[in-house]
Amino acid sequence: MDAEQSLRHEVALANRIIERFGLSNAFGHVSARIPGTNTFVFPTRRSPGLADENRLLVLDTDGNILAGEGTPNSEFWIHARTYAARPDVGGVVHAHPPACISLTQIGQPHRVVHNSGGPFIDGVPEYERIGLIRSRELGDALAGRLGGGIAVMMRGHGFTTALADVKSATVAACYLEESADLQLRMLAAAGGDATRIRAYTRDEAELVRGQISASVISRAWEYYSIAAEQLPLGG
């Protein structure tokens, strides 16, 4: 398998992972930058759970379709403008995960409440405007809120993660939803009193920041990718 085919395989798999693990259903998408270019591999307009490595498109950061047949998912501007703004980013996940959406709608910022939340020690900014990202301008606005970080919450909508490669972006997405789900459970168990949650201090969170290191990503990707192939469509 050559490098581009390998990348296409990873992108299709990553799309299936976010669907199988409940981060998205009919909507949501994962992309990967073709290394050293301003182009990226992106799925056609269908559920991420149905992504096929032989039916992916190549787009550029201006939203042009350079290769492939079919129509891109309509929020491709999220990916295009994130890659444009962030030369360090090689993988982008956009999903609609229920726990993260719930956090945004009760006005609770993400907090580090378990070890896998460590990578989000610097906080997860929120993009407050509701609705889909279907223009270059909105893509630029979202990328602006992401800034130099690895994730941005999107109020009432979902989130976007952006990391060095597609595997890291996908694992981070799974971590972030797991973390938000735990935070909601803790908030409910604490009777809605957020001050009772023993969120990690900065020093404590520093101890688990490495949950996004290459060796951990490799192990997590192995699990998510194999499990995703065995889970049924629709969870």
Ligand SMILES: [Zn+2]
């Ligand atoms: Zn969306």
